[in-house]
Amino acid sequence: MKDKEYILKAAKDQNVKFIRLWFTDILGMLKSFSITIAELEDALEDGMGFDGSSIEGFARIDESDMIAKPDPSTFTILPWRTTDDSTVGRMFCDIHYPDGRPYEGDPRWVLRQQLERASKLGYTFYVGPELEYFYFKSAQGPPIALDAGGYFDLTPLDVATDLRKDTILTLEAMGIPVEYSHHEVAPSQHEIDLRYTDALTMADSTMTYRLVVKEVAMNHGVYATFMPKPIFGQNGSGMHTHQSLFKDDRNAFYDPNDKYHLSDIGRKYIAGLMKHVPEITLVLNQWVNSYKRLVPGYEAPIYVSWTTRNRSDLIRVPGYRPNKEDAMRVELRSPDPACNPYLAFAVMLSAGLEGIEKSYQLQDPYEGNIYELTDSERAERGIQTLPEDLYEAIKLAEGSELLRRTLGEHVFYKLIENKKVEWARYKAQVTDYEIDQYLPIL
16 A cells, blocks of 8 residues: 555655645546645645535535545556646545544545445455447537447457557556457447456546546547447447455355355345345436436346346346356446446445345346346336436435435435436427427427
C-alpha cells in the first residue's frame, strides 16, 4: 500500500506540479479539483475542504462544508500532459464532514459499508466488469458510427483498433491491468475488459477507465460514449459484471463435486441476486435510456433467470475453465456502463449477501431459450421480469427495504428524488417518433 511518505517522495521525484483530487456524486459523475504540490502534505494529513452544495446528492447550502480526504493507495501519474506540459498526479478521495465523520452521501463510503459487511462474514468481494461503449464522429446530432464492424471483427472494418490500443496502454500506465479488448456486435461498438480485483479498487478503476476512453477518443478527434442505447435497432452497451467471494485464498463459489461446480454459498448468492434484482435495477440501470437497451432481441436480459450457457439470461455461471477454482464466478448481465460503479457493486453484493445470510434456495437453471416460453410457462416457473422503464424501476426501488438499508437514507432519498425529476422531464417531451407517426394523420 502506498503511504504518505511514498506519495511525497514519488511526487518530488517525478516533478509533479499539481494533484487532482477525484470523487463522484450519487449519479457516478466524476468530480475533481486540483491542489498544488505545496499543499500535498497537508491534504494527505487533514484532507482538503470544498463546497459540497453544488454536487448532485451532496449537502444542502446550510451544511455545505466537506472534506476530501485522499486515499494514498490510489495515487498515480496522469499519462496525458496539460497545456503547460506539467506533470499531474491524481488520487481518489473519501468524503468527510469537517469533524472527521464519513459523509453518508459519498458513494465510495456506501461501497465500503457493504465490503465491511462481507468482511465480517469472512469474505473478500472481487469483480470484473466488461464495459461496452461506442465511438462516434461527434457528440452532436444523430450518432454517426466510425465503422460497420461486428463481433470480434478485425481490420479493415475495425478502424478503432488504434483507439483501443492507446486506451489500453494508457490504462496500464496508470496501473490498471487489462484482460481483453475487441470489437462488439454493433457498428462502432467496443469492449475493453479490466482484470478482476477487489470491488473498491475496481470501482475506482471503472471511473478512471471511463475517463481514459473519452480522453483518448478526444485526442483522436472522435467521441466515445457509454450511453446504454444510442442507436435504434442495434445492441446497446452493457456492463456484464463477473463477481465472486473469496475466503482467504479459496473461492467460496467453487465446489468440485457439484454438477455446475457451484457451491452452496454460490447458489445462495445467485438466489439473493435473483430475488432482489428488480428492486435494485434503478441503481444498475439509472437512466431513461437504460431501458431502451433492456428489450428482447438484443442480447440484453429482461427476465430474471440463470444459466450456464445462454447469454440472454440475467445471470450466467461461465464455463470457460470449469475445473479451475479461481475461475468460478457469477456474471450479472443487466447493468449498463453508465451506472455509478460504487453504488452498483454495493447493491449487487448486498443482494448476494442477503441470499447467503437468509439461506435463499436456488432452483436449477432453465437451459432452454427463455424467450420461447409463453407468459404462463414463465409464470409457472416463477420467472420475474426486470422493470420495463425508469418509472417502474423507481416504484420498485421506493418500496425496497434492502435498497434503503444498502444505500443509507441520504443516498436512497436523493437518488429517488433525482430519478423522479428525470422521469417527469422525459415524460413531458414530444419525441420524433410521435411527430413522425401522428402529425401526418391527426
